[in-house]
Amino acid sequence: MKTLLALLLMAICCHVSGNELPDYPYIALIKCGHGNNIDSCFRSSVITIDSPGITETYGVEHYAFSTVSYRVGDAMGYEIREHVSITAGNSSSTDVLTIKIIRTIDNAVMFEGEAEPGKKIEVSL
Numbered sequence: 001m002k003t004l005l006a007l008l009l010m011a012i013c014c015h016v017s018g019n020e021l022p023d024y025p026y027i028a029l030i031k032c033g034h035g036n037n038i039d040s041c042f043r044s045s046v047i048t049i050d051s052p053g054i055t056e057t058y059g060v061e062h063y064a065f066s067t068v069s070y071r072v073g074d075a076m077g078y079e080i081r082e083h084v085s086i087t088a089g090n091s092s093s094t095d096v097l098t099i100k101i102i103r104t105i106d107n108a109v110m111f112e113g114e115a116e117p118g119k120k121i122e123v124s125l
Contacts (some may be wrong), residue, residue, distance in 0.1 A: 033095030
């Protein structure tokens with residue numbers, strides 16, 4: 001699984017030279033429970049991604065998160081910029097919402113956390 005993730009992250013990360021960072025230097029891996037239905041954690045809540053100059057909000061009532069992300073193993077991947085904050089409410093009654101943020105240039109885990117059912121998770125980079 002780690003090898004597959006590393007290969008996927010290398011494919012996602014654009015080519016950079018010198019000390020430049022790609023436009024989207026991080027990937028957020030977001031998972032709801034053990035299945036592949038990420039939207040079940042956002043049935044009556046949202047995930048908000050704030051970065052300089054843009055705020056994106058996803059949820060069943062807005063725009064389903066699964067339509068702007070892609071499958072990475074049993075999680076959904078979403079490319080994010082620097083100086084970002086993510087707030088996600090977990091509206092599932094049974095599943096735990098997890099977020100892991102990885103720096104794509106070296107696969108370093110920058111954040112890993114979870115929200116129990118009915119709770120929320122916040123992270124800023």
